[in-house]
Amino acid sequence: MRREGRRAIPPASFLADQRKQRGEAAQRFAERRSREDEAPRLRQQLPGLAALVLEIEERRRDGIVGMGPRHIKRIVVESAAALFVVPCGDPRCKEGGHDITQSVMAALRAARTRFEGHEECCGSQGNAPCDRVMYYVGIASYT
Numbered sequence: 813m814r815r816e817g818r819r820a821i822p823p824a825s826f827l828a829d830q831r832k833q834r835g836e837a838a839q840r841f842a843e844r845r846s847r848e849d850e851a852p853r854l855r856q857q858l859p860g861l862a863a864l865v866l867e868i869e870e871r872r873r874d875g876i877v878g879m880g881p882r883h884i885k886r887i888v889v890e891s892a893a894a895l896f897v898v899p900c901g902d903p904r905c906k907e908g909g910h911d912i913t914q915s916v917m918a919a920l921r922a923a924r925t926r927f928e929g930h931e932e933c934c935g936s937q938g939n940a941p942c943d944r945v946m947y948y949v950g951i952a953s954y955t
């Protein structure tokens with residue numbers, strides 16, 4: 813008599829979903845790492861940049877404030893990549909994140925000492941787009 817048939821074996825599709833999710837997360841991480849490694853260095857792009865701080869706050873698209881504390885991100889200008897990608901703060905969000913590289917680099921190239929903007933999350937929650945919007949303020953100094 814075969815015993816295998818009596819075990820509670822999860823449906824194959826469940827296992828496949830789990831494997832797929834783990835694989836996707838690992839791949840996203842690897843992609844982010846290689847993007848950071850391949851990105852040009854901030855120092856090369858902006859030799860005159862002395863210091864950069866980004867204040868970051870996430871809100872919902874409907875404008876309700878107070879999704880969480882305001883984050884202060886002190887950029888190590890000597891070694892940082894010229895890449896500004898902030899992960900989405902909502903754990904339900906898939907494939908999300910805020911890429912503010914272009915607008916931050918434009919402000920720094922223009923030698924702005926204070927600049928601000930916002931960026932909607934590009935991810936999704938279930939079938940709906942993610943509702944997070946990231947507001948940021950940059951404070952920079954130059955030599």
Ligand SMILES: [Zn+2]
Pocket residue numbers: 900901902905906908909933934935936942943944
């Ligand atoms: Zn998101």
